[in-house]
Amino acid sequence: MSSNITAFPTPLMKEGFAEVARWIALDPDGETSIYRKFxxxxxxxxxxxxxxxxxxxxxxxxxxxxxxxxxxxxxxxxxxxxxxxxxxxxxxxxxxxxxxxxxxxxxxxxxxxxxxxxxxxxxxKLNRPSQRVLDAYRQWFTKPYPALGGIAKTALDDPNDLVLLGTDGSSETDYLSLLLRRYWPTYREELSRDGLHRIGRFSEKSISVAVASISIVVAAFLLVGPIVILYFVASDLTKLGIVAGFTAGFALSVGLMTSAKRAEVFAATAAYAAVLVVFVSGDISHSPATKVSVGN
Incomplete structure (x- = not known):
């Protein structure tokens, strides 16, 4: 769910519980199925x-x-x-x-x-709603006046007492996914009840595909790039600098583009650095050519 998108035809207007139920059901990923757990x-x-x-x-x-x-x-x-x-x-x-x-x-x-x-x-075991979705829900629900009256209007007041239905928690929470969600183009938008804000919806699957594609490209570059560069470098000091730079870049990419824990980031980075060190120590780029002479 996002905001700031172009207008779509206004859906059939409803009121009260019917309006809230329609708004919840419109989200294909079920991110708006937020209820109190009491x-x-x-x-x-x-x-x-x-x-x-x-x-x-x-x-x-x-x-x-x-x-x-x-x-x-x-x-x-x-x-x-x-x-x-x-x-x-x-x-x-x-x-x-x-x-x-x-x-x-x-x-x-x-x-x-x-x-x-x-x-x-x-x-x-149910997941709590993300702050992004909860903020959008509250914006729509409370302005210009609560969508529901009586005790029902306080349903979203306590974020610690809310649960999210219809999802298994598989939505990625890495920094790259969070960044893309902020600026991802939406396929549907509606005018908020206050008439001033627009609420847009996008498919979570498209975010997952984009993150996976970017991750594949970055992973391929981080694996092939240093090997190719090190092949043409002769200076040992330069090699050490290249290994250090790519290792830092790998650790940063794992931390930003995956949901790996710190221990997993350390383990993956150590394995990556070991691969580069083995390549450098093998001195493949400067191995002397083996000459074979044929006697008469």
Whole structure:
């Protein structure tokens, strides 16, 4: 998503939730599918479920302790044998009924708690929206007045409580991709609700293709270029300067054009420098020619 582009035909005007839903759905990359995750409420709900389950666990422990301390051999046998407990339950035994109902409640609460844990784990893995998209969304959403009224108008207030749907986080965050997104031509644009700003949309795939193409060209140059140059250079001092310069350029390109971590940048740079050093130490450009004489 970007701005400052030429005008396209104005889409059918809508109002309220219909307008916001249309605006979200227009983005082909799903970058505008931004919603609240209600982190505090989710945590509080988990805490309540956890406490409820802990209370049931405590109650079950008390029943187990009663069975262990009891002199009733039938009760002890029911604690060890499922068939005996079923028989006591069928006979109307109160202790068997209480334990059976407690276990049934534990099953329900435990299932609810486990499902909540798994769902919260999935929500925690969702990516946060980029600041670029969030700024555009807020610009459109809030001006000249909030697109939605009531409590809904505060949905974008807390950036730490927002998640992005429909993406796997594969959008590149390297500096080259970020730079291209700022100036990339857009295929569609619309007038913001305030009538003063234009919001443009572009395909994230086109950015990925451009970054990949540039990376291939730069990588080819950084690999072939120094080898060709070093082949024609005789001075050792000049060779060292060339190796140092290309190594620095390689490290810079990896840092700017990829999402590699610092450790990965160091490792790749060391491997690249090793290749150049091996080439220089081989002295391919000045190896003496082997002469073969043919005797009579």
């Amino acid at each position: 982190g505090e409420l989710r945590a509080r709900s988990l805490l309540y479920k956890q406490c409820r389950l802990a209370a049931l666990e405590k109650r079950l422990g008390e029943l187990d302790a009663q069975d262990a301390a009891s002199d009733d051999m039938d009760a002890k046998d029911a604690a060890r044998t499922w068939e005996t407990m079923v028989q006591r339950l069928a006979a109307g035994d109160e202790a068997a009924r209480v334990r059976t109902e407690l276990m049934a409640e534990i099953d329900i609460v435990l299932k609810d708690y486990s499902e909540a844990l798994l769902l919260n784990d999935e929500v925690a």
